[in-house]
Amino acid sequence: MSQRVWGRVALILVVLVASVAAYVASGVRRVKQDVTGATTPSLRDDLRNGIKLGLDLKGGIHLVLQVQTADAYKVEADDASSRLNEENKAQNLGLGAVNRTGPDSFTVSVNENTDLDKLADLVKRNLSGWQYTRQGTEWVFSLAVPARKSIADEAVQQAVETIRNRIDQFGVSEPVIAREGNDRIVVQLPGVDDPKRVKDIIKSTAFLELKLVLAGPSSDRATLLQSYGGQLPPDSEVVEGNEVDQDTSSAKVYYLLQKTAAVTGRDMKNARPSTDQYNRPAVSFSLKAEGADKFGRFTSANIDKRLAIVLDNKVQSAPRINDKISDSGIITGSFTPDRANDLALTLRSGALPAGLVYLEERTVGPSLGLDSIHKGLLAALLGALLVFLTMVVYYRRSGFNAVLALILNAIILLGVLAQFGATLTLPGIAGFILTIGMAVDSNVLIFERIREELREGKTPKTAIENGFSKAFATIVDTHVTTVVSALFLFQFGTGPVKGFAVTLIVGLAASMFTAVYVSKTIFMLEYGFRERIEHVSI
Amino acid sequence: MELFKDTNIDFLGVKWICIAGSCILILIGVVSIMAHGGLRLGIDFSGGTQIVLKFNSHPEPGKIEKILKPLNIGLEGVQRYDEPSKDEVLIRVKQQAREGRDITQEVFNALSRALNPGAAAGRIDVNVQGRDTLAAALQNADPDNVAGQPGEASAAHYRAVGEAIVAHRSELGLYRSPAEFAGIAGASRAVQAWLGQNTVIGPFTLFSSANVGPQVGHDLRTKAMWAIVLSTLAMLAYIAFRFDFKFGVGAIVAIMHDTVITIGILSMLNREFTLVVVAALLTLVGYSMNDTVVVYDRIRENMRRSRRDPLSKLINDSINQTLSRTVISSGLTFLVVLALFLLGGEVLNTFALTLVIGIIVGTYSSIYVAAPIVVIWNEWQDKRRLAAAPARAAGKGASGSKKSGKR
Numbered sequence: 043m044s045q046r047v048w049g050r051v052a053l054i055l056v057v058l059v060a061s062v063a064a065y066v067a068s069g070v071r072r073v074k075q076d077v078t079g080a081t082t083p084s085l086r087d088d089l090r091n092g093i094k095l096g097l098d099l100k101g102g103i104h105l106v107l108q109v110q111t112a113d114a115y116k117v118e119a120d121d122a123s124s125r126l127n128e129e130n131k132a133q134n135l136g137l138g139a140v141n142r143t144g145p146d147s148f149t150v151s152v153n154e155n156t157d158l159d160k161l162a163d164l165v166k167r168n169l170s171g172w173q174y175t176r177q178g179t180e181w182v183f184s185l186a187v188p189a190r191k192s193i194a195d196e197a198v199q200q201a202v203e204t205i206r207n208r209i210d211q212f213g214v215s216e217p218v219i220a221r222e223g224n225d226r227i228v229v230q231l232p233g234v235d236d237p238k239r240v241k242d243i244i245k246s247t248a249f250l251e252l253k254l255v256l257a258g259p260s261s262d263r264a265t266l267l268q269s270y271g272g273q274l275p276p277d278s279e280v281v282e283g284n285e286v287d288q289d290t291s292s293a294k295v296y297y298l299l300q301k302t303a304a305v306t307g308r309d310m311k312n313a314r315p316s317t318d319q320y321n322r323p324a325v326s327f328s329l330k331a332e333g334a335d336k337f338g339r340f341t342s343a344n345i346d347k348r349l350a351i352v353l354d355n356k357v358q359s360a361p362r363i364n365d366k367i368s369d370s371g372i373i374t375g376s377f378t379p380d381r382a383n384d385l386a387l388t389l390r391s392g393a394l395p396a397g398l399v400y401l402e403e404r405t406v407g408p409s410l411g412l413d414s415i416h417k418g419l420l421a422a423l424l425g426a427l428l429v430f431l432t433m434v435v436y437y438r439r440s441g442f443n444a445v446l447a448l449i450l451n452a453i454i455l456l457g458v459l460a461q462f463g464a465t466l467t468l469p470g471i472a473g474f475i476l477t478i479g480m481a482v483d484s485n486v487l488i489f490e491r492i493r494e495e496l497r498e499g500k501t502p503k504t505a506i507e508n509g510f511s512k513a514f515a516t517i518v519d520t521h522v523t524t525v526v527s528a529l530f531l532f533q534f535g536t537g538p539v540k541g542f543a544v545t546l547i548v549g550l551a552a553s554m555f556t557a558v559y560v561s562k563t564i565f566m567l568e569y570g571f572r573e574r575i576e577h578v579s580i
Numbered sequence: 581m582e583l584f585k586d587t588n589i590d591f592l593g594v595k596w597i598c599i600a601g602s603c604i605l606i607l608i609g610v611v612s613i614m615a616h617g618g619l620r621l622g623i624d625f626s627g628g629t630q631i632v633l634k635f636n637s638h639p640e641p642g643k644i645e646k647i648l649k650p651l652n653i654g655l656e657g658v659q660r661y662d663e664p665s666k667d668e669v670l671i672r673v674k675q676q677a678r679e680g681r682d683i684t685q686e687v688f689n690a691l692s693r694a695l696n697p698g699a700a701a702g703r704i705d706v707n708v709q710g711r712d713t714l715a716a717a718l719q720n721a722d723p724d725n726v727a728g729q730p731g732e733a734s735a736a737h738y739r740a741v742g743e744a745i746v747a748h749r750s751e752l753g754l755y756r757s758p759a760e761f762a763g764i765a766g767a768s769r770a771v772q773a774w775l776g777q778n779t780v781i782g783p784f785t786l787f788s789s790a791n792v793g794p795q796v797g798h799d800l801r802t803k804a805m806w807a808i809v810l811s812t813l814a815m816l817a818y819i820a821f822r823f824d825f826k827f828g829v830g831a832i833v834a835i836m837h838d839t840v841i842t843i844g845i846l847s848m849l850n851r852e853f854t855l856v857v858v859a860a861l862l863t864l865v866g867y868s869m870n871d872t873v874v875v876y877d878r879i880r881e882n883m884r885r886s887r888r889d890p891l892s893k894l895i896n897d898s899i900n901q902t903l904s905r906t907v908i909s910s911g912l913t914f915l916v917v918l919a920l921f922l923l924g925g926e927v928l929n930t931f932a933l934t935l936v937i938g939i940i941v942g943t944y945s946s947i948y949v950a951a952p953i954v955v956i957w958n959e960w961q962d963k964r965r966l967a968a969a970p971a972r973a974a975g976k977g978a979s980g981s982k983k984s985g986k987r
Contacts, residue, residue, distance in 0.1 A: 234710065238685055400682075402793055403789075403791040405786065406787075406788045417924050418925065425917070433912070483870065483905075483913075487905055516873070516874055516877040523869055527865070531811050536799075536800060539807055
């Protein structure tokens with residue numbers, strides 16, 4: 043008997059020590075990682091930081107971005123159609139006009155002079171991922187499904203990497219930058235309280251394209267298209283400018299641009315802030331070898347025309363092409379020095395392969411977080427105190443067992459959450475409350491059973507024994523039912539619902555252990571060594 | 581101490597009254613929801629923007645509304661938030677037709693321009709700017725003269741100072757006068773003087789803001805729904821496997837009963853339906869299920885012990901036997917939730933309220949709804965079996981009696 047009891051006590055102590063150790067170790071680890079933290083963390087800091095608090099408790103920024111994968115298709119289509127054009131010239135295929143018909147499609151007109159076999163062969167070798175159908179004198183090209191998928195995939199992956207690079211320059215501790223679903227990225231920055239700056243850095247940089255200006259600038263679309271008979275010419279688009287038109291001082295200016303970009307942010311090698319010839323802030327950039335080739339050919343063919351620098355689908359400036367430019371250039375526009383700095387930083391950290399749109403944005407100010415924690419803690423402590431008091435008043439000595447078991451339950455839960463780096467959020471606290479409710483319930487079930495047995499006239503020893511064994515099936519049932527449903531919530535739920543499920547699953551596992559195993563051990567310690575038990579304090 | 585000793589209350593005797601009462605409650609809830617034009621969805625589900633600001637003096641929602649109206653952002657309303665003494669205001673803006681507009685920033689800028697002329701002169705607003713901006717400005721000005729040392733030390737030094745400035749602001753709620761700069765732990769006299777000269781103290785600070793686009797709102801809605809439906813089905817399956825199908829039905833009816841009534845009461849109180857409420861509903865589903873399973877377990881145990889008693893007596897005895905436990909457990913959890921409701925602050929308030937309602941309804945339903953459903957179902961089955969018995973005896977033989985022999 044006594045050996046069995048001590049075995050149980052040893053196991054409980056091991057679990058207790060392991061939980062505390064896991065919590066403290068996690069606290070030490072997290073305080074050390076925190077770049078902004080104090081230089082010599084105290085034990086108090088370690089204990090405070092054992093569990094990662096969610097943004098709703100700590101304050102910070104939560105963003106959900108969508109990668110505009112269509113942008114990436116567009117780049118691919120630009121690339122493919124310009125390659126086709128070049129090959130046409132180089133190999134004299136006799137192709138007609140190459141027309142962009144959509145973001146991810148284009149048509150090529152063929153005629154009797156066209157070498158169709160050569161064209162088919164060229165497509166096979168050079169335009170992998172593209173499929174085409176012949177429709178009379180036109181070949182209609184579209185992106186094949188597997189290619190679309192891999193392009194989108196790559197774009198999202200690259201966007202995640204790029205955002206990570208940028209966030210790293212901020213020195214945020216424990217940022218979360220993760221892909222979600224097909225084209226979404228979740229960014230969580232605890233403790234950051236400057237949403238505007240963060241959003242600018244992550245996004246505004248986004249998508250740089252250099253395009254040929256066909257007409258403009260002018261203050262409205264109609265005048266822009268006048269020389270084209272009011273019709274939008276093929277392979278062109280109207281893009282809004284960022285500057286105010288000096289002549290008409292109208293609020294907006296428009297440019298007519300060639301749809302196909304000469305080079306994009308993808309071709310960028312490096313960028314740094316500099317100044318233009320009037321000593322205004324600007325950004326100088328250099329291109330990778332392949333991009334430089336393309337840009338060289340493009341500029342030499344278009345000398346004296348204007349080149350639009352399009353950032354996030356807005357024309358920043360449209361300087362004249364004076365000479366062939368190949369591997370470097372300068373972006374001018376009405377930049378403040380700060381803006382030029384940020385633009386260079388973001389271009390440098392890797393250009394985004396596609397535009398980003400904010401789908402969701404949550405900021406919790408540090409004051410609110412602090413307030414939530416203080417009040418939540420106060421309420422939880424008071425609630426726990428009330429529970430403890432009631433248990434002791436109602437079940438006397440046995441009530442203390444339950445209180446011990448509950449405290450141990452909370453410690454195990456915190457230890458496990460800390461060990462797995464789980465985040466405690468508001469719904470997590472809900473899970474915590476349900477756990478405490480169910481853990482106390484298990485004890486109540488057992489105690490009520492023991493009382494029933496005593497009323498039926500059983501000896502105290504048998505009553506305790508029977509109380510535990512009879513309540514056990516019920517406890518298993520209640521716990522399994524809840525865990526089963528929590529598993530589904532974990533699998534299918536999003537953010538907060540998931541956090542709830544995690545706390546609940548861990549808490550229930552701990553509760554099975556503490557309510558049944560631990561409180562029985564305490565009973566054994568109390569009554570197990572005596573030959574005869576006259577009375578159970580319950 | 582014992583409150584319930586050998587009780588023998590006829591719970592099932594009033595089953596029809598209770599079911600009628602429940603139906604009326606459900607009906608009232610449904611009517612309330614319809615009268616409100618559907619559930620009042622929070623921005624998690626409906627999309628839109630919600631901003632909570634804390635002011636340094638009594639804010640006037642009407643005045644704020646007037647400032648924001650010309651922005652044409654689809655302003656839904658400006659109202660007081662939390663206790664009036666806290667000077668907090670909640671601004672709600674409708675979901676935008678197009679993704680990508682930064683409503684929070686537009687609101688912020690407009691209020692800043694109208695209420696805080698000092699900020700327009702290019703001075704930093706200590707109540708609005710984050711630690712990074714403060715740190716950068718301080719590093720530029722370098723009031724502590726640390727620039728002579730290597731660059732990294734200077735950046736780290738001012739970052740810590742920036743953090744201290746924001747931390748002190750969090751403790752205060754917001755800065756009200758330059759005298760409060762003296763309380764910033766970790767800021768030297770020079771920094772405090774610099775703050776006094778080069779910053780303005782704006783009239784408000786950002787407590788929280790959330791902006792949910794239409795796509796995310798839709799996704800959150802469907803995902804939350806699927807999570808609830810699937811987890812409920814999983815519980816039904818487990819209970820059907822562990823007990824009997826009719827027990828499963830009783831449990832699910834009880835859960836739906838609790839959820840619908842709770843949502844109905846929330847609607848009557850004009851509370852918003854948010855993700856946090858969903859978490860609270862999940863909590864109470866788990867809780868109510870727990871209660872129900874305890875009663876079921878006892879019924880099963882009693883069924884094994886005395887098979888001869890009619891089911892309704894067995895069930896009534898089982899409810900009586902577990903009554904003490906039901907009341908104590910629910911009462912304890914109720915205490916915790918009540919503390920959370922009264923003291924937990926505005927953020928946890930609706931969450932706690934949902935649980936306060938839910939625990940009362942859930943406890944009631946596991947006594948008066950879940951078990952009676954099993955009895956009613958059973959009586960109905962018996963009747964059908966009796967009616968079908970002659971036909972069956974002629975046809976298939978004894979398949980009916982075989983089934984009733986199970987458990």
